[in-house]
Structures are given as structure tokens and as C-alpha cells.
Ligand code: KIV
């Protein structure tokens with residue numbers, strides 16, 4: 001069905017405003033990673049959580065990949081109200097038509113086209129010349145334009161593409177009707193300095209650059225996906241493609257929660273906002289772990305169990321005096337909680353606080369004695385629970 005409302009290409013604002021659009025691809029690039037595939041029901045649950053989280057665009061899947069993925073995209077498109085729903089398509093007629101059909105019920109739809117542009121991919125994957133690649137992209141964009149409210153064009157392996165050629169194909173993409181230009185670091189190869197250079201170059205050289213949104217899509221093969229996404233934003237990207245918990249092909253994609261909290265925590269540095277309801281980050285991360293059966297690593301930034309946990313005595317003492325000593329953001333702002341974990345590195349202050357929370361009335365002599373018992377126990381056990389403390393207090397009282 002051809003969309004009836006106004007053509008969004010004409011409306012896209014300059015890419016230098018202060019709002020970064022969050023494009024979530026957990027349900028597409030994220031689920032492409034081994035161990036993370038999601039069926040239609042799981043995708044629908046996640047899509048509702050992503051809507052509540054406030055993402056601007058949900059990439060719901062790749063409809064041509066399988067009948068279930070088609071059905072998942074169609075159901076998400078019909079059901080969700082606020083975000084734009086995107087579907088991925090190669091620059092091939094069957095893919096584009098299937099994406100268009102899957103998106104028919106969406107309030108706001110986007111076909112996300114991709115085509116390789118780097119010399120390595122042109123030669124070994126596509127076997128096409130530069131001009132052939134340009135022609136394929138232009139006609140795919142024109143076809144997709146008739147089937148969705150907007151079209152995003154991704155130059156696969158953009159960051160290993162000659163900048164002049166990338167600027168040329170992006171210029172043709174704008175002429176053909178794309179309103180979002182995505183420059184993916186498909187293989188997670190570049191550094192923040194290099195991505196800054198590329199986005200600055202593109203914004204200066206793409207014809208019609210002021211009418212479109214530039215987008216970053218970074219993979220984490222060298223552990224730089226988030227840093228690269230932030231560098232792209234600093235260089236004018238106004239859409240970031242990312243996933244919950246950073247899941248995605250190979251080492252993953254830029255983690256949504258990390259990009260968002262970096263922009264939020266260091267706002268004076270970046271001076272941009274997102275529409276993310278940050279208090280939903282932790283619950284959304286846990287929902288993904290539940291539906292995929294893949295636990296969140298303890299040390300994962302923002303949403304891991306250890307992100308706001310403090311065990312060492314020195315840190316716990318600091319935290320009890322002023323949270324800012326060892327926390328740069330408030331855990332409640334991401335929907336999590338601080339925990340002062342009791343273990344072998346913990347000190348008397350933390351033990352006293354926990355026992356007082358458990359409503360024990362402590363004099364110094366009792367604390368000394370219980371602290372000694374506590375230290376002996378921490379040599380045998382990694383962490384000490386409230387039940388362990390109650391047992392310790394009982395033993396102390398009964399003089400065992
Ligand atoms: O990494 C990549 O290049 C992609 C494209 C399909 C955008 O995921």
C-alpha cells in the first residue's frame with residue numbers, strides 16, 4: 001500500500017539539531033547473532049518494551065529472511081503506535097516488495113535498504129563496478145519510496161569505502177528519495193578519529209546533505225562501537241543504530257544503554273538529547289535476557305549486576321559518605337539499584353550499615369566480634385547474604 005500522508009523526505013530537518021534519533025536494531029542485527037534469535041512472540045514482547053523505552057525507530061526484522069520474520073514485522077507494524085517501524089531489504093525487488101507488504105499496517109514505516117560499497121565487497125561479494133552499484137541503489141530506492149513512508153539507504157562496509165565514492169552514492173541516494181543515509185562500520189574496523197573524519201567529509205560533500213539525517217551503525221570487533229558512535233554524533237550524525245545489551249553480529253553492535261547514558265551523563269560535552277526514558281533501560285535489558293535465555297554479563301556497563309555494586313571496603317566507605325565518590329550516574333536513572341555487596345574486601349562501615357538495616361542494635365564490642373566472624377566467613381564464601389548475617393549474629397549471641 002502506498003502511504004497516503006505527506007512525503008517525509010521533504011520534511012527532514014537539518015542534521016545539526018540537538019536531537020539524536022535512536023534506531024534500535026535488537027530485533028534485526030541483534031538477533032542475527034548466534035544464540036540470540038527470537039520468534040514472533042518474543043519479538044512482539046521486546047517491541048512493546050522498546051516502545052515504552054522511547055526508541056524512535058524499531059528495526060523489526062528482515063521480512064524476506066523467513067515467513068516467521070515477515071509475520072513478526074507485520075504484527076509489530078500493526079500493533080505499535082509511536083515508533084517508526086523499519087524493515088530491512090537488500091536492493092532486490094523481491095526483498096523490497098516483501099518489506100513493503102510487511103510494513104503495510106504501520107503508522108509510520110521505513111524500508112531500510114543496504115548495498116555494499118567498499119572495494120573489497122564490490123569486487124568479491126557483488127562483482128560490480130562503481131557505476132553498477134550506484135544504478136542498483138538508485139532504482140531500489142525509487143521502488144522502495146512507493147512502498148513506505150520513508151527510505152533509509154545503508155552503504156554496507158561504508159567505513160572501508162573510498163570517501164569520494166561514498167559521497168557520490170549518497171548524493172544519488174538523496175536524489176532518488178532516501179531521507180536517511182547510514183554509514184555502517186560493518187566490520188568494526190575504524191577508530192573514533194577515523195569515523196569523525198568520515199562523517200565530517202560526508203556532511204561537507206554529499207549533495208543535499210542538509211535535507212537528510214546521517215546515521216552511524218558501529219560494530220564492536222575492536223571494542224570501539226560505542227566510542228565510534230559517540231564520535232559520529234560529535235561529527236554530526238543524528239541517528240545512531242544500536243542494540244540492547246550490545247548484541248549483534250560477531251562481537252555485537254553499539255550498546256544502546258551505553259550510548260544513551262554517555263550522552264545523558266556527559267550532556268555538556270555532547271549537547272544533544274534522546275527521547276529515551278532511561279529508567280526503562282535495566283528492565284528492557286533483563287527482558288532481552290529472559291526472551292533469549294542469554295544472561296547479561298555481570299560487568300556489563302549500565303545494566304550488569306556489578307554496574308552499581310561495591311564490595312571493597314574503601315569504596316563502600318566512600319559511597320556511604322557521598323555516592324558521587326564511586327558512581328557517575330544514579331542507578332535509579334537507569335532503573336537499577338546500588339548494592340553494597342558484602343565480601344572479603346568489605347569493611348566495618350558496610351557491615352555496620354547492613355546490620356543496622358537488619359535492625360540490629362550494635363555496640364562497638366559487638367561489631368568488633370561480629371566483624372571478626374564475618375571476615376572468617378568471607379574466606380570461605382564469595383559473598384555474604386542477609387541470612388548469613390542473621391546466622392552470624394545468632395552465633396555471636398549464643399556465644400558459639
Ligand atoms: O553492519 C551492517 O552493515 C548492517 C547493514 C545491513 C546496515 O547491519
Ligand code: ZN
Pocket residue numbers: 029184186217219249253
Ligand atoms: Zn550491522
